[in-house]
Amino acid sequence: MQHRHPATPGRSASRRDSRRSVNPCVQSSSIASSVAWDAVAPVTPSAFNARQLATRPGVLTRQAALLHDVVEDGEGWTIERVERLFCPDVARAVHDLTERTGGSWAFLEQSALDHVAEMDARSLAVKTVDKLHNMRSLLASLSAAPDPSSVWESFSRGPAQTIGYARQLAEALMVRLREVGEFESLGEELLTAVDDL
Incomplete structure (x- = not known):
């Protein structure tokens, strides 16, 4: 149940409404x-x-x-x-x-890398944290697996190409984060997470 404040004498309804806007x-x-x-x-x-x-x-x-x-x-x-x-x-x-769909992996990866240059600070921060989470999750899966090569079976590009693309994306994000002057520490964490793979 919402509690509503009674009208305050001398305060118009429009002022109350504008404060709640x-x-x-x-x-x-x-x-x-x-x-x-x-x-x-x-x-x-x-x-x-x-x-x-x-x-x-x-x-x-x-x-x-x-x-x-x-x-x-x-x-x-x-x-x-x-x-x-x-x-x-x-x-x-x-x-x-x-993520865009349609086209070869090479085309989609290049499109994603090119798109980083157009992102604003908000999108860059979210993209960086998302990729950081993905890399840390992948590392945790690899560490927990009795056979780490089994984890890579779900990646159609295999470990070398997957890590290579992750590195390119992390570097592109880091360049943009430096340009916008925000969230650089997130970019550094992402680069470290990719290196840890």
Whole structure:
């Protein structure tokens, strides 16, 4: 049950309403969390670990982090739907973070590398943390497996090409993070995680 404050004498209703007016992008954080979990939890053993961004500024960044895979992995989700339910800024970041399909691996990898140059700080931070989480998860799987080569069976490109691409992406992200002057420590952590593989 929501508690409502009674009207304060001398304060107009319009002033009360304007004080409660919240940016719709900011207002929908709990929805983003719920949507992201519902869309991603059935697909991956652990949904995107947004805790690393929780200490970073920006509600919109956290929303983008929670929703980063919703279009790829969530049935019925489109960029337009994200924009309608959240806001254009969150939709733009989710679009930046959605992996493209169609074409050869080489084409898709090069497209992803080229796209890093167009990302803003929000998208760069989320992309970097996502890849950092992926690399750490892969390392944990390799460490826990009785036969580490069995882990690589799910990677169509094999270990050398997978790690090679991860290194290229980490380096491209690091270049952009330095250019925008934010989240450089995340880029350094990602480079270290790739080296640890």
